[in-house]
Amino acid sequence: MTSKSSEKTGSQSPGREEGGRRPEARSRRNFLRSSAALAGGGMLAAGTKAAAAPLAIPSIAHETGRPIPESVYGMPSKFEAHVARRRTDVFKNRQNWSDWSMSPLQHQPGIITPNGLIFERHHAGIPDIDPATHRLVIHGMVRQPLEFRMEDLVRYPSVSRFHFHECSGNGLTDWLKPASTTVQQTHGLLSGVLWTGVLASTLFEEAGVDPRGKWALFEGADSAGHARSIPLEKVMDDTIIAYAMNGERLRPENGYPVRAVMPGWEGNVSIKWLRRIKVGDQPWHLRSETARYTDPMPGGKWRQFSMVMEAKSVITNPSGGMDLKGPGFYEITGLAWSGNGKIRAVDVSVDGGKTWREAMLEGPVMDKCLTRFKAPWEWDGKPAVLMSRAVDSMGYVQPTVKDLQKTRAIVGFVQHHNAIQPWTVNAKGEVRNAIGQA
Amino acid sequence: MRSVKPELILACVAGALVLAGCAAGGGGMAAKTASGIPLGMTGPHEVAALPDRPKFGRPISEADIAPWNIDIRTPDGLGLPPGRGSVAEGKTVYDTKCIACHGADAKGGAMFGTMVGGIGSFTTNARVLTPGSMYPYAPIIFDYVRRAMPMDRPQSLSANEVYAVTAYLLNLNGLVPAGAVMDAASLTAVKMPNRDGFLIDDRPDSAATRCMSNCN
Numbered sequence: 001m002t003s004k005s006s007e008k009t010g011s012q013s014p015g016r017e018e019g020g021r022r023p024e025a026r027s028r029r030n031f032l033r034s035s036a037a038l039a040g041g042g043m044l045a046a047g048t049k050a051a052a053a054p055l056a057i058p059s060i061a062h063e064t065g066r067p068i069p070e071s072v073y074g075m076p077s078k079f080e081a082h083v084a085r086r087r088t089d090v091f092k093n094r095q096n097w098s099d100w101s102m103s104p105l106q107h108q109p110g111i112i113t114p115n116g117l118i119f120e121r122h123h124a125g126i127p128d129i130d131p132a133t134h135r136l137v138i139h140g141m142v143r144q145p146l147e148f149r150m151e152d153l154v155r156y157p158s159v160s161r162f163h164f165h166e167c168s169g170n171g172l173t174d175w176l177k178p179a180s181t182t183v184q185q186t187h188g189l190l191s192g193v194l195w196t197g198v199l200a201s202t203l204f205e206e207a208g209v210d211p212r213g214k215w216a217l218f219e220g221a222d223s224a225g226h227a228r229s230i231p232l233e234k235v236m237d238d239t240i241i242a243y244a245m246n247g248e249r250l251r252p253e254n255g256y257p258v259r260a261v262m263p264g265w266e267g268n269v270s271i272k273w274l275r276r277i278k279v280g281d282q283p284w285h286l287r288s289e290t291a292r293y294t295d296p297m298p299g300g301k302w303r304q305f306s307m308v309m310e311a312k313s314v315i316t317n318p319s320g321g322m323d324l325k326g327p328g329f330y331e332i333t334g335l336a337w338s339g340n341g342k343i344r345a346v347d348v349s350v351d352g353g354k355t356w357r358e359a360m361l362e363g364p365v366m367d368k369c370l371t372r373f374k375a376p377w378e379w380d381g382k383p384a385v386l387m388s389r390a391v392d393s394m395g396y397v398q399p400t401v402k403d404l405q406k407t408r409a410i411v412g413f414v415q416h417h418n419a420i421q422p423w424t425v426n427a428k429g430e431v432r433n434a435i436g437q438a
Numbered sequence: 439m440r441s442v443k444p445e446l447i448l449a450c451v452a453g454a455l456v457l458a459g460c461a462a463g464g465g466g467m468a469a470k471t472a473s474g475i476p477l478g479m480t481g482p483h484e485v486a487a488l489p490d491r492p493k494f495g496r497p498i499s500e501a502d503i504a505p506w507n508i509d510i511r512t513p514d515g516l517g518l519p520p521g522r523g524s525v526a527e528g529k530t531v532y533d534t535k536c537i538a539c540h541g542a543d544a545k546g547g548a549m550f551g552t553m554v555g556g557i558g559s560f561t562t563n564a565r566v567l568t569p570g571s572m573y574p575y576a577p578i579i580f581d582y583v584r585r586a587m588p589m590d591r592p593q594s595l596s597a598n599e600v601y602a603v604t605a606y607l608l609n610l611n612g613l614v615p616a617g618a619v620m621d622a623a624s625l626t627a628v629k630m631p632n633r634d635g636f637l638i639d640d641r642p643d644s645a646a647t648r649c650m651s652n653c654n
Binding site: 094095097123124137138139144145146147148149152153155156157158159160161198199202203205206207214217219223224225226227231233234237238264265275276278280282284285286287290291294296297299300301302303304305306307308309310339340341345347352353354355356357366367368389391393394396397398399400403404406407408409411412413 | 468469471472473475476477478479480481483484485486487488490491492493494495496497498499500503506507508509510511512513539548549550560561563565567569572573574575578581582585586589592593632635636637638639640641642643644645646647648649650651652653654
C-alpha cells in the first residue's frame with residue numbers, strides 16, 4: 001500500500017461537482033472550503049510543478065489493441081492484481097472452511113464493492129449448487145407449506161436495494177491495541193451491495209403465517225446447515241430473498257443461487273444458500289445464536305440477539321500501511337454506515353479527536369447503506385492522528401473504544417466493534433493503525 | 439401502496455411492534471419486538487415491490503419436507519428424534535469420527551480448540567468457550583452435531599450416534615455421569631451451567647456526544 005491517497009479514490013473533488021446536489025450539501029461544501037482555508041491557509045500544491053521532460057509516445061499508440069472476443073466475462077486490468085480479497089493474516093484459523101476473507105476497502109472508490117471483492121464468511125466452505133435442482137421451502141406455522149424453485153422466485157415482482165453488508169466480527173482483532181496494518185484487515189468484513197430479489201413478505205403472505213407465529217428459522221443448504229432465528233417483524237419489514245447482487249446472479253461464495261438479506265443486521269443472519277424457512281412461535285436458541293454471535297458482558301453474561309449493526313465509519317484513505325508523499329493536499333475519504341437508518345453526518349479530526357469538522361457526504365445517502373464522506377486536508381508535514389465519527393438519523397454518535405468499555409467486556413473474541421478508528425501519520429508520512437493508542 | 443392481507447399484517451407487525459425511539463430521517467422508526475429484540479430502523483422503504491401478488495409457490499406436505507426438517511427447538515427439545523446413546527458408545531463414535539480434528543478426550547486437536555471445561559471462566563478475562571460452559575440448553579449439541587458434524591461428512595450420523603456423542607461430550611464436561619444414556623427426554627432435562635447467562639440486546643449502550651472543539 002504505497003499509493004498516494006488522493007489518486008486512488010477515482011472520484012471528483014468536492015469543488016467540481018455541481019449537478020443535483022442538495023442545498024444542505026452545498027452549504028456543507030462551502031463550510032468545508034472555508035474551514036480548509038482556515039486550517040491550511042496555503043495554496044494547493046497540485047499542478048504547480050513544470051513537467052520534467054517532453055512526453056514519450058508509448059508503443060501502444062503504434063499497435064492495434066486486443067480484439068473483442070466473441071464472448072467473455074471481463075476482468076480488471078492486469079495492473080490491478082494487487083486489489084484482491086484476502087484471508088486475514090492477523091487471526092489465523094487452523095483450517096480454511098470456517099473462515100473469512102476481507103474486502104480491500106483502501107482500493108474501493110464510491111460505495112459499491114465489486115462482486116469479486118465482496119468479503120466472505122463461510123462456516124463449512126463454499127458449495128456449488130445447481131440452480132435447476134435447488135429448492136427453497138417455507139413451512140412450520142403457516143397455512144400452506146410451499147416449495148419454490150429458482151424459476152418461481154425470479155417471476156415475482158422484485159426489488160433492488162443498496163445496503164451495506166458487515167460481519168459482526170469486523171474489527172475483532174483490533175480493540176485495545178493494533179494487530180492489523182491495513183483497513184482491509186481492520187474493517188474489510190464490510191461491503192456495499194445492490195441486492196435484487198423478492199421481498200420475504202411476499203412469500204410469507206403466500207404461505208399464510210399463523211397469527212401465533214413470531215419467529216422464523218432461516219437455514220442454509222451448505223454442509224454447516226448454518227441457521228438463525230429471526231423475529232417475524234424483521235422478515236416482514238425489509239428482508240429480501242435475493243438472487244442477484246450488483247447486476248448479476250449471486251456469486252457462489254455469496255450464496256448462489258439464493259440467500260436471505262437482512263438489511264442493517266450482522267452478516268451471518270443473512271443466510272446464504274437458503275434452502276429452508278420455518279415459522280415458529282419462539283426462537284430456537286441454536287449454537288449460532290448462543291455460543292456464537294453473542295457478546296461478552298461484565299459479570300460473565302452474554303448479550304444475545306444483538307443483530308443490528310450500529311453506526312460506524314472509517315477513513316479508508318489515508319489509512320494504515322500507506323505512505324504520504326510529502327506535505328500538501330490530501331483528500332481524507334472513507335465510509336460510514338448504520339443499521340439504524342441513514343448517515344446524517346460524519347465528522348473528521350486530524351488532531352486525535354481534540355477538534356473535529358464536518359465532512360461532506362457524497363450522495364446518494366441511503367438507508368442502511370455505505371455512505372462516502374470526504375474532507376480536504378492540507379498536511380503540514382507534522383505528526384497527525386486522523387479519525388472519523390459517524391452520526392446516524394437516530395442521532396446516535398459513533399463511540400470510542402473507551403466509551404464501549406464502560407458497558408461491555410472487551411476481552412477475547414469480541415464482536416460488534418463500531419468504535420472510532422484512529423490512524424496516525426508520522427513526520428515521514430507513514431500511516432499506522434493506532435486503535436487503543438490515540 | 440401495497441395490497442396485503444390484513445390478517446397477516448396484524449399477526450406479524452402491528453401487534454408486536456413497540457416504537458422505541460424518535461422518528462428517523464427517512465420516515466422510519468427504531469423499533470423493538472414485543473419480546474424486546476431491537477430491530478433497528480424499520481420502513482416505509484424507498485423501494486417497494488409492485489402491489490401484485492402472483493402465487494408461484496408449489497404446495498408441499500410436511501412429510502415431504504421431513505428429510506430437511508432437522509432443527510431442534512433447544513429449550514424444550516422439540517424436534518429431537520427417537521433414539522438413544524450412551525457415554526461409552528459416544529466415546530467410540532468420537533474416537534472414530536471426531537478425534538482427528540478435535541483431539542483426544544475433546545481437549546483440542548489439529549483444527550479446533552478444546553470442547554471441555556471453561557465452566558466458571560466467564561467472570562474472568564480468560565473466558566473458555568466450550569459446549570459445557572457456553573450452551574444454555576443441552577439439545578444444542580444434538581442440533582449442531584447433527585447438522586454440521588463431522589465436518590467432512592455432515593448429516594451422516596444416525597440419531598443414536600448423535601445422542602451418544604452428545605452424551606460423551608456432556609460427560610467430559612462433568613454434566614452427566616459416566617453411565618448416562620441420552621434420549622429426547624433425558625437430554626432436554628440436563629441442566630446447563632450457562633442456562634441463565636444471556637441478556638437480550640440492550641443497545642445502544644454508549645452515550646457519545648458530538649464534541650467539535652476542545653474535546654477529550
